[in-house]
Amino acid sequence: MRRGIAATALVASFALAATACGGDSDSGGKADGPVTITWWDTSNATNEAPTYQALVEEFEAANKDIKVKYVNVPFDQAQNKFDTAAGSKGAPDVLRSEVGWTPAFAKKGFFLPLDGTEALAEQDQFQSSLIEQAQYEGKTYGVPFTTDTLALVYNKELFEKAGVEAPKTWDDLKKAAATIKDKTGVDGYWGSTQAYYAQSFLYGEGTDTVDADAKKITVTSPEAKKAYETWLGLFDGKGLHKADTTADAYAHIQDAFVNGKVAAIIQGPWEITNFYKGSAFKDKENLGIATVPAGSAGTAGAPTGGHNLSVYAGSDQAHQEAALKFVNFMTSAKAQETIALKNNTLPTRDDAYTDEVKADPGIAGYQGVLAAAQPRPALPEYSSLWGPLDDELPQIASGKESLDKGLGDAETAIAKLVPDFSK
Numbered sequence: 001m002r003r004g005i006a007a008t009a010l011v012a013s014f015a016l017a018a019t020a021c022g023g024d025s026d027s028g029g030k031a032d033g034p035v036t037i038t039w040w041d042t043s044n045a046t047n048e049a050p051t052y053q054a055l056v057e058e059f060e061a062a063n064k065d066i067k068v069k070y071v072n073v074p075f076d077q078a079q080n081k082f083d084t085a086a087g088s089k090g091a092p093d094v095l096r097s098e099v100g101w102t103p104a105f106a107k108k109g110f111f112l113p114l115d116g117t118e119a120l121a122e123q124d125q126f127q128s129s130l131i132e133q134a135q136y137e138g139k140t141y142g143v144p145f146t147t148d149t150l151a152l153v154y155n156k157e158l159f160e161k162a163g164v165e166a167p168k169t170w171d172d173l174k175k176a177a178a179t180i181k182d183k184t185g186v187d188g189y190w191g192s193t194q195a196y197y198a199q200s201f202l203y204g205e206g207t208d209t210v211d212a213d214a215k216k217i218t219v220t221s222p223e224a225k226k227a228y229e230t231w232l233g234l235f236d237g238k239g240l241h242k243a244d245t246t247a248d249a250y251a252h253i254q255d256a257f258v259n260g261k262v263a264a265i266i267q268g269p270w271e272i273t274n275f276y277k278g279s280a281f282k283d284k285e286n287l288g289i290a291t292v293p294a295g296s297a298g299t300a301g302a303p304t305g306g307h308n309l310s311v312y313a314g315s316d317q318a319h320q321e322a323a324l325k326f327v328n329f330m331t332s333a334k335a336q337e338t339i340a341l342k343n344n345t346l347p348t349r350d351d352a353y354t355d356e357v358k359a360d361p362g363i364a365g366y367q368g369v370l371a372a373a374q375p376r377p378a379l380p381e382y383s384s385l386w387g388p389l390d391d392e393l394p395q396i397a398s399g400k401e402s403l404d405k406g407l408g409d410a411e412t413a414i415a416k417l418v419p420d421f422s423k
Helices: 049-062 075-087 101-107 128-132 156-162 170-184 195-204 222-233 249-258 269-277 317-330 333-343 361-372 382-397 403-417
Strands: 035-041 066-072 094-098 143-148 151-155 264-267 287-290 305-311
Touching: 035 049, 035 075, 035 317, 049 066, 049 317, 049 333, 066 317, 075 094, 075 101, 094 101, 094 317, 101 305, 101 382, 128 143, 143 317, 151 156, 151 361, 156 170, 156 287, 170 264, 195 222, 195 382, 222 382, 222 403, 249 264, 249 269, 269 361, 287 361, 305 317, 382 403
Parallel strands: 035 066, 035 094
Antiparallel strands: 094 305, 143 305, 151 264, 151 287
């Protein structure tokens, strides 16, 4: 999974700090020369970064008094690198911050509040849920840059052959999977054992791993147990592929779907480009995208992922002003449209969904499910809560642990991450 879980890689040294930090002395914000700001981009260096680098050049051409030092930092290292750099007052002026990192760094005082600044001059154009999850304790610490969520993606041809429609509930999905197997010989659904992908089942029962407002751990509540019972039940039955608990499970599920060996999976828009590379989706119009099915509470939804652009609070005024202008440019409707067309990512603002952008059925399809996406609580530790479940869910799905034991062990581990929460 590319989105949603905070990085855990440990970094022994931090060579970039001396050469790629805020307050770069090369230009230093002097009146007789341009201000040089540093941007740490955490996108894929091969597939996404070239688009951002081209936009940097466009920004510099339009703003002769500002230079941007572009640094691509591997996503799985960036959180710890920034934490180290900011703690020593040497962080980049702008960070592409995963949405789960934003409240954590805001809590530490590393991010500049952006309310009323040039960076958020067009705040009303952004989807409100994305602004909400860029906030911490009533202030906004990031401008939504890319967004994503999960959807039920399906093979229209296989669904049509079986005479079934996109399921509205998990029970509907079970029935559809059996029919697809009978009519086509192909499994109807293959689920994931990763906690991020199981989150939608919790939302379907109106619950979560924790209740942030009540400061209570809810992963073993009756509602959560029912959610995971539904999740577990989708690994066993006609047309339901058994759980894959290997290290390569993600790749196995993705490969089976794009090559027509399974009719439906739960997946995010970061795979749009790869969907089209598979034999089943040479015709892009064969890709179906629907809101994840609803649970017994009648609700359907998936976690909102993506990245914000945040400004380092430790930079001097000249660098902060330049950074705010840069963030405004990179999150403008024009830039967002360019990014969507080049990188197949979802814009964060409504006015960037132009006719050209929506001509891609993948982007148009995911735009349609964004309304059901749920912002994460403004809890700095929230992203880390999936870790204990990532340990336990494969054990439960493989039958090595009971559901009660696995959730109980997860609760114990989560309690260590949020020690002020009650059980």
